[in-house]
Structure formats: C-alpha cells, structure tokens
Amino acid sequence: MNQREQFFSATAKPRRWVVKIGSSLLTDNGRTLDVPAINGWVTQMAQLRQQGIEVVLVSSGAVAAGMSQLGWKERPDRIHELQAAAAVGQMGLVQTYQQAFHRYQLHAAQILLDHDDMSNRTRYLNARSTLKTLLSLGVIPVVNENDTVVTDEIRFGDNDTLAALVTNLVEAELLVILTDQPGMYNDDPRSNPEATLINEISSQSPELDRMAGDGGRLGRGGMITKVRAARLAARSGAHSIIVGGKLDNVLGRLLEGESLGTLMVADQQPQQARKHWLAGQLQMRGTLTLDAGAVSVLRDKGTSLLAVGVRECHGDFHRGDMVVCIDTNGDEVARGLVNYSAEEVRLIQGASTESIRERLGYKDQDELIHRDNLVLV
Ligand SMILES: Nc1ncnc2c1ncn2[C@@H]1O[C@H](COP(=O)(O)OP(=O)(O)O)[C@@H](O)[C@H]1O
Numbered sequence: 001m002n003q004r005e006q007f008f009s010a011t012a013k014p015r016r017w018v019v020k021i022g023s024s025l026l027t028d029n030g031r032t033l034d035v036p037a038i039n040g041w042v043t044q045m046a047q048l049r050q051q052g053i054e055v056v057l058v059s060s061g062a063v064a065a066g067m068s069q070l071g072w073k074e075r076p077d078r079i080h081e082l083q084a085a086a087a088v089g090q091m092g093l094v095q096t097y098q099q100a101f102h103r104y105q106l107h108a109a110q111i112l113l114d115h116d117d118m119s120n121r122t123r124y125l126n127a128r129s130t131l132k133t134l135l136s137l138g139v140i141p142v143v144n145e146n147d148t149v150v151t152d153e154i155r156f157g158d159n160d161t162l163a164a165l166v167t168n169l170v171e172a173e174l175l176v177i178l179t180d181q182p183g184m185y186n187d188d189p190r191s192n193p194e195a196t197l198i199n200e201i202s203s204q205s206p207e208l209d210r211m212a213g214d215g216g217r218l219g220r221g222g223m224i225t226k227v228r229a230a231r232l233a234a235r236s237g238a239h240s241i242i243v244g245g246k247l248d249n250v251l252g253r254l255l256e257g258e259s260l261g262t263l264m265v266a267d268q269q270p271q272q273a274r275k276h277w278l279a280g281q282l283q284m285r286g287t288l289t290l291d292a293g294a295v296s297v298l299r300d301k302g303t304s305l306l307a308v309g310v311r312e313c314h315g316d317f318h319r320g321d322m323v324v325c326i327d328t329n330g331d332e333v334a335r336g337l338v339n340y341s342a343e344e345v346r347l348i349q350g351a352s353t354e355s356i357r358e359r360l361g362y363k364d365q366d367e368l369i370h371r372d373n374l375v376l377v
Pocket residue numbers: 021022023024025178179180181183184185186187188189190211212213214215216217218219220221222223224
C-alpha cells in the first residue's frame with residue numbers, strides 16, 4: 001500500500017480538510033467570478049460534510065470579483081486600489097458561497113484573517129476557538145486574507161500560505177489546494193510541454209523548489225507558494241494535495257483515494273508533529289502544578305484541565321499563552337494554551353468551575369486549558 005492508499009483507507013480517512021480555491025480557478029479568465037464552478041465545488045463540499053468530513057474553505061477571488069464590479073479591466077498595481085477592489089469583491093464572494101451552501105441547508109461563515117492573527121497568541125486562540133466552534137456547529141467557514149490591512153500578501157496574491165496557517169490552526173489532517181493545473185509538475189507545464197505530473201513526494205524534498213519555478217499569471221503565487229504551504233501544513237502533521245479544481249467531482253474522488261494531483265507527504269506522524277508544533281510554536285510562559293487527580297484524568301481520560309486541579313501557579317502569562325503543567329514531584333505532564341491569565345489563575349486555582357464567576361466576576365471558559373489545546377508529554 002502506498003502513502004495515498006494508506007491515508008485514504010477506510011479506517012484512516014482524514015476527517016478534517018482545508019480546501020483552498022485559488023484566484024486562477026475562481027475567476028472566469030480573470031474577469032469575474034465563475035459562479036457555476038463555485039456551485040460545483042460547493043456541491044462537492046456539501047457531499048463531504050454528508051460523509052462526516054469537516055471542511056474549512058479558504059477562498060481567493062475578492063480582488064477579481066471587485067474589479068469586475070467596479071468595471072476595471074486591468075488588475076491595478078497600487079496596493080490601495082487592490083485593497084479597495086478586495087473590499088468590494090469580498091461581499092459578492094461570500095454572498096455567492098452563502099447562496100450556494102444554502103441549497104444544501106448549510107450555513108457559511110466569513111472569516112477574514114491576516115498573518116499577524118496567527119502570531120499573536122490571543123488572536124490565534126480566538127481564531128481557533130471560533131473556527132472550531134463553527135465546525136462543531138456544522139457551518140462551513142469561508143476564509144480569506146483580510147486584504148484591507150495587509151500589503152505583501154495582496155501584492156503577491158498568496159492565499160496558499162494562509163491556507164497552510166489555517167491548516168495548522170485547526171489541526172486539519174489534509175490541505176487540498178485546488179488550482180488550474182492537474183497538479184505539480186517537475187517543471188512549469190506552461191513553458192515546458194515535456195513536464196510530467198508528480199504523483200507523490202515528500203513535502204521536504206529539496207527538488208520541489210527547482211520544479212516550482214516562479215509565480216503564475218493571475219494569482220501570481222504560482223507553485224512555489226504551494227510548495228511552501230505544503231511544508232507549513234506538514235508542521236502540524238497535515239498532508240497536502242495540489243490538484244486540478246476543474247476535474248470532475250475532484251473532492252469526492254480524492255476521498256475515495258483516487259490518485260489525482262500531487263500528494264505532498266508530511267513525513268512526521270501527525271501526533272508527533274502536533275506535539276512539536278504546539279510546543280515549538282510558543283514559548284513557555286508559566287507553570288501550573290497539578291494535583292494527583294488532575295494528572296490522572298489528563299493522562300487516562302484525555303480531559304481538559306479545570307481550575308479545581310491546579311495547586312500552584314508560577315510565571316506571568318496571558319490568556320492564550322503556552323504553559324507547562326507539572327505534577328507535585330516537578331515532572332512535566334502536559335503543555336497547553338491557557339484560557340486565563342496568571343493573575344486570574346491565582347484567584348481560581350483549586351476552585352470549582354461553578355465558582356469561577358463568583359471569584360472573578362466573570363467566566364470566559366469552563367476549562368483552564370481545553371483538551372484540544374493540550375498536549376500530553
Ligand atoms: N512545476 C509546476 N507545476 C505546475 N504548475 C506550475 C509549476 N511551476 C509553475 N507553475 C505555474 O503555477 C500556476 C498556478 O499558480 P497560480 O496561478 O498562483 O494559481 P492559484 O491562483 O490557483 O493559486 C500554473 O498555472 C503554472 O503556470
């Protein structure tokens with residue numbers, strides 16, 4: 001069994017996907033949004049949902065849609081004009097998705113993010129909680145770059161990186177990048193007709209850089225940003241597939257394990273990768289000493305950490321910071337992203353969840369560290 005067959009085998013099918021649809025696909029030759037094509041992908045995503053797959057959609061297309069609404073024929077060079085076009089176009093883009101998902105009784109939600117949201121701990125945690133809540137509600141988040149506040153990303157037209165960061169954020173198992181080519185070739189097929197399609201390759205392979213060349217036409221990110229995206233996604237253990245978005249029922253066929261496009265394999269085991277990712281992502285800001293009961297439920301039952309199980313709190317941390325949890329012997333038990341600041345933890349340590357509001361005057365979350373944000377050591 002090769003990697004792809006293993007990955008899509010009945011028992012191991014990836015359950016959470018990020019699907020990225022690029023500018024080169026979404027626009028009708030760069031002119032306007034290709035609504036029939038969008039309806040087709042929405043149908044496929046609705047079918048994935050019916051099979052219990054959670055889907056986060058990362059969709060480009062705001063600039064192109066805005067250009068068409070404003071009657072612009074050429075993509076402007078000035079950043080503020082691109083930003084204005086994106087602001088106009090984003091409305092039509094989400095409306096198109098909303099209407100398309102509505103046909104399947106599914107709700108779509110608009111999420112606009114920038115890279116700073118991913119490196120700022122509090123924003124990271126908030127974005128993650130919102131996305132995970134939407135997924136648990138069966139809603140399809142439709143993510144795009146917050147083009148009003150970024151410059152480089154809109155200039156380079158790169159939503160591939162954003163899609164990879166979202167893959168890390170929600171710990172998706174698979175990133176599917178739909179594009180205008182059937183997959184990644186060993187050279188740019190536009191300039192080299194001899195180029196051959198790569199079926200499967202490690203995302204770490206150094207050859208990929210040479211093969212990817214430079215940017216494509218409309219989106220301008222080209223294959224190199226997709227290769228980098230696959231490497232970023234691999235940090236949290238996700239495989240990536242770069243594949244032709246116009247292939248008939250492409251998402252359904254991928255789910256069936258059909259060998260389409262290029263599978264870029266994350267070499268690390270997902271659990272290991274996730275552990276490293278969480279631990280490496282953020283600096284440790286504090287230490288919580290847990291009582292024996294908390295240690296045992298964390299280890300044996302995989303539950304969230306509640307305030308009642310915390311005996312001591314050291315360090316000066318904020319909501320969203322990474323803390324290390326130790327037992328009373330000082331041995332490390334887990335690491336995780338904490339929902340309350342050190343100051344707050346000192347007021348609620350040892351207290352029941354019901355009494356948090358009484359002690360603080362408010363309650364943000366029941367858990368001190370949610371199990372999704374906790375990695376056992
Ligand atoms: N090795 C390669 N394999 C496939 N496509 C390549 C390769 N190198 C460069 N490209 C170019 O990348 C383009 C896709 O990138 P881009 O236009 O940014 O798409 P998107 O808008 O989907 O992100 C292709 O049309 C192709 O010309």
